[in-house]
Amino acid sequence: MTALLCLAVDGGGTKSRAVISLRERQTDCLPLVVSQGIALGSNLATEGLEVCVARIKQATIRAIRSLPSSLLPSDFNEAQVRSLFHKVWIGVSGVDNAPDVELLSAHLGPYFSGACSVRITNDALLLSSPLVISDAISGVLAVSGTGTVCLSVTVDRYPGREKTISQVARRGGLGWLLGDEGSAFYVGKMALRSVLYAFDAGTLNESLHTEQEFIDELLIYWNVRSVDSLLGIVYQTLSSGSAGTAVKFKIAESARLVLKHAIPRPEFGIKKSSDLALSAVKLAAGHFAHDIARLIRPFPNGIDPNQSILCLGGSLVGQETYRQLVLESLKADHGIEFAYGCTHIADPAADAALALASL
Known part of the structure; x- marks a missing residue:
């Protein structure tokens, strides 16, 4: 592929939103959001591990299905998600400590094993993208x-x-x-x-x-x-x-x-x-x-x-x-x-996906 795809998932208490961004290889073009997918909330503490993981995957699959076919390999199927993304950032409500991160990493890491980096954090950290450019x-x-x-x-x-x-x-x-x-x-x-x-x-x-x-x-x-x-x-x-x-x-x-x-x-x-x-x-x-x-x-x-x-x-x-x-x-x-003021991030998943593609 001539493009790099990055994924950010905002796993909130009410809904989970997956956003895919695109950056063309070896060009000066700015990254852009190309797809999104929505699922129900995936708070780890209130929904439990099984539901949390399932909804993150569901939001991701829905975002992939909305991608233009030109951005997917000709032989792509949903079992090949692991090799699709360059970088992944998953922010989940209810992820409060290192054991929570390790638990989710054990279940989601293999799903995105082809990415060069997979970051799992509390969903609040998705708001940190302004700090990257500030x-x-x-x-x-x-x-x-x-x-x-x-x-x-x-x-x-x-x-x-x-x-x-x-x-x-x-x-x-x-x-x-x-x-x-x-x-x-x-x-x-x-x-x-x-x-x-x-x-x-x-x-x-x-x-x-x-x-x-x-x-x-x-x-x-x-x-x-x-x-x-x-x-x-x-x-x-x-x-x-x-x-x-x-x-x-x-x-x-x-x-x-x-x-x-x-x-x-x-x-x-x-x-x-x-x-x-x-x-x-x-x-x-x-x-x-x-x-x-x-x-x-x-x-x-x-x-x-x-x-x-x-x-x-x-x-x-x-x-x-x-x-x-x-x-x-x-x-x-x-x-x-x-x-340095106050900024409101209306779409944390989109901002995080664009930040991933910019790095």
Whole structure:
């Protein structure tokens, strides 16, 4: 083949996305994304090894099937995946330590055995591609989607070699039972709790002039007619799902409507901001900022924001209004600004695939 193909997989809690990039051999052309494939979530901790591996492979196969035939050997079949890619980077949520990496490597390494390098990391490290092209010597990679995790990293530069990213410390990533403050799940949970507390205290009727639109949409979302039915339907959903995943995703998905009512925009058609929704969103943003701030401390266990960049990823922090609340909290509550700025990586898998092809 006259082209090199690189693969990056973003194995999140909600979905797994495989992206294939292309770089022509011996040309100055920039690499480009040529294909993608989607599968269900592949969080190692919540889905287990077998499901995690199967979904990563499924997303990869779907991306391969979407490739132009001209980029595949004439006799290619799916059993030959091992020899297709030049470099592979698989970032998986729930991969929290060296034993996790070794476990996945044992099951995925043979599948990609023909690649010159196969990197398996936590999915947050897929956000590190801006560090490859930045002059920053360190950074914080912070994910706020269904769950949250924050990593501090440094950039290792050696003459004549590729830059490498090394993890320094970690905050979060404990899952919805023990953590995930600042996540979409947390926003949905805090909004539900605020509504139920107000109802039990008898103060909800007093604020219906500002809360009616939010309450009505929340009840429609949970398919109940009154606030006093909310608690029951939440726990009914909990008992119907595998290991609580059904209720986790249901609560996390409600963050969209909470954010919409917290900071309404004209296109939403919402007349008044909900104080209950806004308090939930601000609380979550403050927690997420706090997790980021905890990684700012002297080296070797921390990093200096004056030499660092903040790289954000995940569906919730992808919302500009939420992202601004996080940055405001970092500055106002912790006195932290990153000298190399803040960047949001909307598509970590694509950025990682392009970075692989550029190296």
